[in-house]
Amino acid sequence: MLDYPALAALSAVLREGSFDKAATALGVTPSAVSQRLRGLEERLGTVLVVRGQPCTATATGARLCAHAAQVRLLEAELAAALPSLGDAAAGTVLPVAVNADSLATWFPAAAAGFAERSDALLDLLADDEAHTAGRLRAGEVFAAVTTDPTPVQGCRILPLGRLRYVAAAGPGFLRRHFPRGVDAAALARAPVLRFDGRDHMQDRWARAALGADLLGPAHRVPSTLGMLHASRAGLGWAMAPLPLAAPGLADGTLAELLPGRPADVMLYWQHLRLGTEVLADLTASVRRAARAALLPPG
16 A cells, blocks of 8 residues: 555655755655655665755656546545545646647637636646657656647547647848748758757758758747747747737738748647546647637648
8 A cells, every 4th residue: 555645745845846845835844754755765665756956756756646646636536526525625736738839829728718617726837749748658747738649558649730830030030041032051041949959840841841951050949929029039030830920920020931831730639547527627628729729630
């Protein structure tokens, strides 16, 4: 039988990042947190937490943390159906991985729709859309918006639709860097904006549009809206979600590098097969928002 107070200590350390903060969250002393976690590690014969700033989980620690979160969710749903159990349903939190571009466009409507029907709270973790499924595999989240069409073990996958992007920049940037038009040679010299080191959407667009494998120097701008503003200001060109770029394209503060050459990214929703009402409600809200904002799967 698992020691659930010890699992709560493990979860708090990983969530808060330190033993002191975990103790504050749990209302106990740091020594108590350390003793509970050490006892669990000794019982299991393996390290669960890599001590550091912040503390991080080992593979076993992440798996146990995910199990504890699922148990809390199931207990909260049971408490909601059986009020005599007390307030165990209070404070239900759903960790969900969402790509930054969805957070900046259509996903807030899904979250708001869910909040109208549920008292559960969302813990949204932003990540690249190609890597959010990894959060599910690691047990960090209950659900994810992802581009990965391969179901994670123990999860259900649903197609959501396509988010359209355009390669865009401010008119002044286009005049400076593409005076003779956009071609592979000019694209290899012009600064590009990337969300982070894993952001390769620009490369994929360049290969599809121009057969170009080399892109120019890159500025890193880890914000969807920040990237849009930076491209409008002339820092570089970027792949911008069309819902955000459309006003700038309409008023002339943004221009497409190659009009009529968008890039569509297919998005999927993956969630644990827990069979809980709260996850079903969230899934329904996500699907409604996706139908209203995304292009149909194609």
